[in-house]
Amino acid sequence: MSxxxxxxxVSHRYARDGDPALADLSISVEPxxxxxxxxxxGCGKTTALKVVAGLLAPTAGDVRVDGRSVLGTxxxxxxxxxxxxxxxxxxxxxxxxxxxxxxxxxxxPKKDSASRVREALRQVQMESLANRRPGELSGGQQQRVxxxxxxxTDPQLLLMDEPLSALDANLRSEMRDLVKQLQRDGxxxxxxxxxxxxEAVVLADRIALLxxxxxxxxxxxxxFYDRPASRAxxxxxxxxxxxxxxxxxxxxxxPLGKLRLxxxxxxxxxxxxxxxxxxxxEGGENSFAARIASATYLGTQVDYTLETxxxxxRAALPPHVRLGVGEEVTVRLPPESLWTLER
Amino acid sequence: MTLGDRTKIVLxxxxxxxxxxxxxxxxxxxxxxxxxxxxxxxxxxEVSFAAYREVLGSRDFLDSLILTLYVAGASTGISTxxxxxxxxxxxxxxxxxxxxxxxxxxxxxxxxxxxGIALVxxxxxxxxRLAAALGLIGEPRExxxxxxxxxxxxxxxxxxxxxxxxxxxxxLAALRGVAGELEEVARTLGASAWQRFWYVIFPVIAxxxxxxxxxxxxxxxxxxEIPYLLGxxxxxxxxxxxxxxxxxxxxxxxxxxxxxxxLIAVITAAIAAAYLRLGRxxxxx
Numbered sequence: 028m029s030x031x032x033x034x035x036x037v038s039h040r041y042a043r044d045g046d047p048a049l050a051d052l053s054i055s056v057e058p059x060x061x062x063x064x065x066x067x068x069g070c071g072k073t074t075a076l077k078v079v080a081g082l083l084a085p086t087a088g089d090v091r092v093d094g095r096s097v098l099g100t101x102x103x104x105x106x107x108x109x110x111x112x113x114x115x116x117x118x119x120x121x122x123x124x125x126x127x128x129x130x131x132x133x134x135x136p137k138k139d140s141a142s143r144v145r146e147a148l149r150q151v152q153m154e155s156l157a158n159r160r161p162g163e164l165s166g167g168q169q170q171r172v173x174x175x176x177x178x179x180t181d182p183q184l185l186l187m188d189e190p191l192s193a194l195d196a197n198l199r200s201e202m203r204d205l206v207k208q209l210q211r212d213g214x215x216x217x218x219x220x221x222x223x224x225x226e227a228v229v230l231a232d233r234i235a236l237l238x239x240x241x242x243x244x245x246x247x248x249x250x251f252y253d254r255p256a257s258r259a260x261x262x263x264x265x266x267x268x269x270x271x272x273x274x275x276x277x278x279x280x281x282p283l284g285k286l287r288l289x290x291x292x293x294x295x296x297x298x299x300x301x302x303x304x305x306x307x308x309e310g311g312e313n314s315f316a317a318r319i320a321s322a323t324y325l326g327t328q329v330d331y332t333l334e335t336x337x338x339x340x341r342a343a344l345p346p347h348v349r350l351g352v353g354e355e356v357t358v359r360l361p362p363e364s365l366w367t368l369e370r
Numbered sequence: 371m372t373l374g375d376r377t378k379i380v381l382x383x384x385x386x387x388x389x390x391x392x393x394x395x396x397x398x399x400x401x402x403x404x405x406x407x408x409x410x411x412x413x414x415x416e417v418s419f420a421a422y423r424e425v426l427g428s429r430d431f432l433d434s435l436i437l438t439l440y441v442a443g444a445s446t447g448i449s450t451x452x453x454x455x456x457x458x459x460x461x462x463x464x465x466x467x468x469x470x471x472x473x474x475x476x477x478x479x480x481x482x483x484x485x486g487i488a489l490v491x492x493x494x495x496x497x498x499r500l501a502a503a504l505g506l507i508g509e510p511r512e513x514x515x516x517x518x519x520x521x522x523x524x525x526x527x528x529x530x531x532x533x534x535x536x537x538x539x540x541x542l543a544a545l546r547g548v549a550g551e552l553e554e555v556a557r558t559l560g561a562s563a564w565q566r567f568w569y570v571i572f573p574v575i576a577x578x579x580x581x582x583x584x585x586x587x588x589x590x591x592x593x594x595e596i597p598y599l600l601g602x603x604x605x606x607x608x609x610x611x612x613x614x615x616x617x618x619x620x621x622x623x624x625x626x627x628x629x630x631x632x633l634i635a636v637i638t639a640a641i642a643a644a645y646l647r648l649g650r651x652x653x654x655x
Contacts (some may be wrong), residue, residue, distance in 0.1 A: 058436070080558050081557075082554055082558070100556075102558055102560055103557050103558075103560050103561055105558075106560070107558060108559060109555070111551070113551070115552055115555045117552060117569075118575075119573040119574065128569075129559035129561075132562070132565050143466075176559065177558075180559060180560060186558070
């Protein structure tokens with residue numbers, strides 16, 4: 028049975044008079060959901076994970092599993108298995124013994140645990156290496172074993188602390204798929220810590236974005252692109268087009284000109300943002316004359332810098348649209364793609 | 371590394387290696403030759419195992435050997451257990467106080483340590499006077515004899531005081547490394563405190579513990595000054611026995627002294643080999 032995890036007002040300070048590593052974090056993770064804690068290094072995401080695991084006690088707040096506080100429960104009884112950045116396999120045990128460790132500690136019958144270990148190793152495609160020592164495995168193989176070791180105990184919570192960050196790019200996307208598949212198949216409620224925005228978007232059902240220990244936004248991945256909560260959030264997700272202006276009656280007066288909005292906006296000073304891939308090279312509403320200032324071919328897309336009368340815009344266009352530097356174009360900012368932020 | 375580099379390193383190390391080599395193997399070879407009765411200085415050039423026969427056949431040697439094994443074994447065993455416990459309890463402290471407390475005894479010579487222990491535990495010492503003052507015993511001289519006693523308690527106490535910090539520092543380094551991280555993993559996998567120690571921490575630190583305690587055993591088995599100062603007159607510890615023979619006016623006793631020394635080296639080496647093997651097996655879990 029999958030469980031619901033709730034953090035309520037969780038704070039943590041490492042030093043009594045220091046800045047909080049985590050300040051008043053409240054999120055809830057639905058049964059079987061995978062939530063990514065995302066943010067730059069030092070933002071408190073690992074701290075939050077360790078609080079959930081019980082390895083750190085919060086200085087304030089509560090952690091609840093299915094509505095019941097687990098703060099009084101030591102980590103070894105929380106059934107929250109953790110996968111770390113390093114595989115941390117037990118060096119004196121072979122692969123099978125590593126995977127079977129949790130079952131052995133719980134006193135599971137030998138026969139039953141042997142078949143569960145085999146099954147777990149099969150899931151991570153490591154069954155042929157069951158008798159190897161950790162030192163004889165590659166980094167990716169070790170991390171697979173670490174994953175199997177956590178999952179075989181049938182945990183209520185699967186906690187992962189940047190488990191893929193030490194792997195090279197190819198292996199990483201492969202492992203990403205494996206993590207996602209295993210988590211979905213098992214239906215285990217999971218929290219995944221990462222500093223990689225792409226990893227969070229691909230893996231997570233929802234993302235909690237933290238800066239300096241403070242939750243910035245907690246929503247589905249798409250929302251971070253479509254409706255970022257702040258300029259900083261939009262910036263972290265790669266938005267570079269910001270237009271300051273004054274909103275009134277559904278339009279915003281910006282250095283570029285007057286822009287119409289699809290959604291009502293509060294009257295006053297605002298910042299408009301639009302993703303580079305949302306810009307269109309066409310006429311119509313919200314369109315302006317522009318000149319190509321630079322073009323960078325990236326294989327799957329081309330990045331253009333567009334110079335307009337009052338602003339520079341970045342546009343990402345499909346590679347079959349080939350425009351040269353200096354060319355005159357018309358660029359349109361579709362109203363439905365404009366997002367208004369408070370200034 | 372190129373061949374040139376290697377030659378350079380060998381050449382740079384040559385003076386040190388030469389000194390160590392001459393002192394170590396030279397000393398050992400000289401002891402071996404003399405133990406076989408070859409002493410041209412007093413006109414003996416015949417080689418025989420007479421000294422070994424005399425030593426191994428004597429009751430004195432057997433008594434000394436048993437005492438030496440007991441003292442070295444007890445000192446090493448007690449030091450190791452205390453050191454591991456100390457390291458386990460200290461590993462989470464950031465450690466300035468513990469570092470000082472632990473490094474201090476290491477800097478103090480064994481002789482000074484022996485004098486210090488004698489000051490505390492002798493029947494006229496601080497411990498006896500304190501116990502009398504507290505009314506635990508009637509008079510200071512009723513304090514149990516811990517020096518020159520048949521259980522060699524003074525010797526063992528001195529060794530323990532000196533060697534616990536040494537082993538603890540080695541263990542502490544291992545604990546603060548990967549063992550701590552592995553323990554967290556074990557914890558999230560449901561291992562209790564005892565299970566974490568027995569299945570994870572102990573196997574990980576075992577090779578370091580074995581190596582450090584082996585050094586302590588080899589040292590206490592072959593060391594001379596503390597048993598000489600704090601030990602009883604009979605039986606004595608093997609190095610003291612060897613020294614007494616060596617000091618004898620009759621140069622003819624020299625082969626016996628050297629035979630004891632060679633036997634000390636052989637026994638230490640044999641125990642070390644067995645112990646290292648044990649350490650390797652423990653590390654394998």
